[in-house]
Amino acid sequence: xxxxxxxMAMLLAVAVAGCTQKGxxxxxxxxxxxxxxxxxxxxxxxxAEATPFVVGQTSDILAHFSFxxxxxxxxxxxxxxxxxxxxxxxxxxxxxxxxxxxxKFSLKPVKAGVGKIVFxxxxxxxxSQVVIPNIRVYDNGHDAQHDASDAVVTSSNGAVFxxxxxxxxxxxxxxxxxxxxxxxxxxxGQIQPSxxxxxxxxxxxxxxxxxxxxNVVDGKAVSAGQSLFTIDASGMxxxxxxxxxxxxxxxxxxxxxxxxxxxxxxxxxxxxxxxxLRAKTDFDNAxxxxxxxxxxxxxxxxxxxxPISGYITSVLVRxxxxxxxxxxxxxxxxxxxxxxxxxxxPKHFQNLSEIATVNFRMLDKSRTYTLEELDGxxxxxxxxxxxxxxxxxxxxxxxxxxGLLSGxxxxxxxxxxxxxxxxxxxxDAVVEEMGNYFVYVQLTPEFFExxxxxxGGTDGVYTEILDGxxxxxxxxxxxxxxxxxxxxxxxxxxxxGHVH
Numbered sequence: 001x002x003x004x005x006x007x008m009a010m011l012l013a014v015a016v017a018g019c020t021q022k023g024x025x026x027x028x029x030x031x032x033x034x035x036x037x038x039x040x041x042x043x044x045x046x047x048a049e050a051t052p053f054v055v056g057q058t059s060d061i062l063a064h065f066s067f068x069x070x071x072x073x074x075x076x077x078x079x080x081x082x083x084x085x086x087x088x089x090x091x092x093x094x095x096x097x098x099x100x101x102x103x104k105f106s107l108k109p110v111k112a113g114v115g116k117i118v119f120x121x122x123x124x125x126x127x128s129q130v131v132i133p134n135i136r137v138y139d140n141g142h143d144a145q146h147d148a149s150d151a152v153v154t155s156s157n158g159a160v161f162x163x164x165x166x167x168x169x170x171x172x173x174x175x176x177x178x179x180x181x182x183x184x185x186x187x188x189g190q191i192q193p194s195x196x197x198x199x200x201x202x203x204x205x206x207x208x209x210x211x212x213x214x215n216v217v218d219g220k221a222v223s224a225g226q227s228l229f230t231i232d233a234s235g236m237x238x239x240x241x242x243x244x245x246x247x248x249x250x251x252x253x254x255x256x257x258x259x260x261x262x263x264x265x266x267x268x269x270x271x272x273x274x275x276x277l278r279a280k281t282d283f284d285n286a287x288x289x290x291x292x293x294x295x296x297x298x299x300x301x302x303x304x305x306x307p308i309s310g311y312i313t314s315v316l317v318r319x320x321x322x323x324x325x326x327x328x329x330x331x332x333x334x335x336x337x338x339x340x341x342x343x344x345x346p347k348h349f350q351n352l353s354e355i356a357t358v359n360f361r362m363l364d365k366s367r368t369y370t371l372e373e374l375d376g377x378x379x380x381x382x383x384x385x386x387x388x389x390x391x392x393x394x395x396x397x398x399x400x401x402x403g404l405l406s407g408x409x410x411x412x413x414x415x416x417x418x419x420x421x422x423x424x425x426x427x428d429a430v431v432e433e434m435g436n437y438f439v440y441v442q443l444t445p446e447f448f449e450x451x452x453x454x455x456g457g458t459d460g461v462y463t464e465i466l467d468g469x470x471x472x473x474x475x476x477x478x479x480x481x482x483x484x485x486x487x488x489x490x491x492x493x494x495x496x497g498h499v500h
Contacts, residue, residue, distance in 0.1 A: 034051065035050045035051070035052055035148055036049055036152075036153065036444045037049070037050060037117070038132075039132040040068065041068075041128050041130035042068075042128055043067065043126050043128045044066065044074070044119075044128055044130050045065075045068055045173075045445060046063055046064070046130045047163060047444065047445035048061050048063040048064070048117075048132065049061075050062070052144030052147070053083070053107075053137040053138065054109065054137070054138045054144050055109050055110065055112050055137060055138070056109070057108065057109075058106050058107070058108045059108070059109070060104065060105070061081065061105040061106070061107065061117075062103075063079075063103045063119065064101055064163040065079070065097075065102075065103065065119075066163065067125075070172070071166060071167070071171050071173070072101075073097075073101025073102075074097065074101055075097070077097075077124065078093060078096075078121075078122045079103050079119055079120065079121050079122070080092070080094075080119070081093075082119075083115060083116075084115050084117075085109070085111045085112070085113045085115030085135075085137055086111065086113060090107055090108065090109065090110060092105050092106065100167070101167060109137040112139045113137055114135065114136050115137060116132060116134070116135055117131070118130075118131050118132075119131075119132075153447060155443060155447070158443065158448065159440060159448045159449075159484070159486060160446060160447055160487075161446060161448060161482070161483045161486050163446060165482075169479055171476070171479035171482070172476075172477045172479065173442050173445070173474050173475060173476055174425075174426070174474065174477040176423050176425055176469055176470075176471065176475055177423070177472075178471050179421065179424065180418060180419065180420065180421060181418070181420060181422035182354075182417050183351060183418055183457075184413050184414070185344060185413075185416070186412070186413055187342045187343070187411075187412050187414065188363075188410070189340040189341055189342035189360075189394075189409065190407070190408070191338050191339070191404050191405065191409070192339040192340070192341055192407070193313075193333050193335070193406050194338055194339045196337070197335070197336060197337045198313065198331055198333040198334075199307045199333075200331050201228060201304060201306065201328070201329055202326055202327060202328050202329060203327050204231070204304065204325065204326075205231055206231075206323065206324050207302070207322070207323065208231065208322055208323075209317050209320065209321055209322075210232060210320065211228070211229045211319050212228055212229055216229065216315060216330070218312055218313065219311055220312045221311045222311065222332060224305075224307065225305050226305055226306045227303055227304070227305050228304055228305060228306055228329075229304050229330075230302060230304065231323065248286070248290040252283075252289070255279070255282045255283040255285075255287070256287070258279050258282065259276075259280055259283040262276050304329070307332070308332055309334065310332045310335065311332070312331070312332055313330075313332065313406065315330045316328050316330060316331075317329045317330070333406060335400055335406060336399065336400050337397060337399060337400070338398055338400050339379065339397055339398075340395070340398060341393060341394070342393070342394045342395075342412055343389075343392065343394070344381075344391060344392045344394055345391060346391070351416045352381045354418075355378055355394075355414055355416055355417075356415050356417045357371045357372065357415050358371045358413065358414045359371070360374070360402075360460070361411040363409060363411055369402050371396065374398040374399050374401055374402060375399040375401070376399065377397055378394075378395075379397045380393075380394075380395050381394040394414070413458070422466075423464070423470075424464050425439060425469070426461065426462055426478070427462065428479075428480060429475050429477045429480050430455060430463050430480070431480050436452060437452070437453055438450050438452055438484075439469065439480065440475060440480050441469070441474070442473075442474040450484075451469070453465050453468030453469060
């Protein structure tokens with residue numbers, strides 16, 4: 001409660017401070033004379049407040065420019081505002097904003113009728129154009145004021161959140177559309193190393209394990225070819241490596257001498273070719289065995305290196321412990337390509353062949369990732385069950401761009417294909433209040449209506465809205481809770497305007 005009260009107090013202070021500053025530095029027009037104009041281009045949102053347009057009279061336009069990718073203000077750039085009615089037009093160019101995101105234009109219309117305002121933006125980031133259509137230019141001020149008053153946007157459950165406020169926080173809006181929203185299978189999966197991502201390092205002979213350093217522990221980073229441990233069998237009564245190397249060397253020397261002797265005798269046809277071939281085979285085998293032992297063993301011990309670069313995931317043998325040939329000593333993982341395995345109830349079996357994608361959400365709900373973000377794919381799903389485990393395994397492969405930990409668990413929202421159309425909003429857009437759910441629908445970029453909605457399922461990123469929203473409406477997709485706090489704090493009049 002203390003944190004809640006503090007946030008409300010801060011928002012109220014920002015609202016009051018913003019209005020006080022504007023009131024003290026600018027001349028404010030009456031709110032019922034102001035037009036509120038909104039348009040969206042490819043890169044910018046424009047929210048302009050202007051005095052009605054009358055032939056021969058100067059209209060002041062206070063235009064707020066926000067980037068659509070992050071809803072932050074345009075801080076620098078040249079903008080030309082053109083008011084065009086038919087073939088006639090007037091324009092004004094401003095080299096820089098009067099304050100971040102705000103440009104103040106003054107235009108004097110020369111012709112009555114219905115036209116448009118065109119904003120040509122030339123900024124360091126991008127060049128673009130935004131058009132506000134259906135701009136009426138009046139012959140006299142009386143008709144202009146009357147129509148402007150009728151166009152004032154009102155709501156009994158409205159919330160004010162100015163552009164200056166939204167620019168300071170993580171805020172965004174988005175237009176809702178009716179799109180395919182398939183069924184959702186919500187489950188928990190375990191992260192596992194994929195084939196080829198993890199290597200088991202085993203003892204190649206029996207002996208005493210001696211690690212190369214004192215920091216061969218879980219989590220230690222290693223590189224390919226780095227020596228990890230040695231296996232010493234020189235002091236063993238049985239399977240002594242020194243004895244085996246000596247035996248191999250003696251056998252190699254014997255076979256070599258025998259082959260050379262028979263080679264000389266074969267020149268005089270004293271030995272047959274079959275005997276010579278047999279001697280050569282014995283020599284080749286003895287040489288291969290001796291070279292292998294000499295290459296892998298030195299001074300009665302075997303040195304074992306890491307087959308891949310990665311980190312040690314588990315050490316299964318203690319320093320100085322005896323290990324049998326073939327026994328696992330440790331495992332090394334790259335932690336790059338991972339499997340995510342979930343087990344699904346059999347009632348979903350018919351839907352598994354229609355899996356479209358999956359969203360992964362951390363169990364602490366700090367972040368949600370899509371399958372596409374992790375460059376993942378569906379690997380397989382089970383086709384049968386048994387009494388020991390009646391659940392159906394489903395396995396996805398992902399690229400570990402999210403820093404996931406092998407062996408841990410993650411929440412999954414498996415999405416299946418469907419022809420059903422539905423309206424969906426981001427999870428952050430939905431605000432809960434006493435068991436009811438609301439979204440904030442944009443009436444203007446500074447005035448939002450708190451709308452009761454009926455929500456359906458969620459895929460971890462979006463929530464289906466069953467009732468309360470229509471196609472084409474725009475909602476607060478980020479920062480809805482801040483708009484709620486501003487509404488609770490009792491923000492300033494939505495129609496006070498910014499035209500100063």
